[in-house]
Amino acid sequence: SQTIHQWPATLVQPVGSPLSLECTVEGTSNPNLYWYRQAAGRGLQLLFYSVGIGQISSEVPQNLSASRPQDRQFILSSKKLLLSDSGFYLCAWASMGNDQPQHFGDGTRLSIL
């Protein structure tokens, strides 16, 4: 069966520090991968998605970036965190093709001080 792992589960970082969140998927090949952010009391906001290695589409311009160095690995990064980057970050995967549901990881709760 397929599984998705995100780490760390929680993270506290100072303003201006760098960020690296990692997501890996097991049990499937060539998945579509997604990064979402959920601010407190709000719905999900899509940040990035990828349909293949090295291919990244950005939905919202900001100081975050994403990379996909391997088929089942998706990384969210920042060189300098802002206070507004606080939130709940979720990674998701889906099989290729239409009509395929997305499956989410357990998320990383990021607090910027």
Next chain:
Amino acid sequence: DAKTTQPPSMDCAEGRAANLPCNHSTISGNEYVYWYRQIHSQGPQYIIHGLKNNETNEMASLIITEDRKSSTLILPHATLRDTAVYYCIAVNSGYSTLTFGKGTMLLVSP
């Protein structure tokens, strides 16, 4: 993607059926109706989806009206662990991204 409208909250007694409504009056012919739920501090969990026909799986049933302007998610025997925010989403089959609104907070009580 079509906008969906859900009640902000609902209550249900444990063991009873929970019927969660969703309006999607502007849904287009190739948009699927997806349901997810999110328990506090966890990632969203996929429940079920459909296009035209009613669907059933081990978690729930999805009833879509004939005109496809609304749907109902049915949890046949709600348990306390079903307490969560439930999201109804209309997704174009040509796209692969999700936009979650505020959903319905379902509280299952003993």
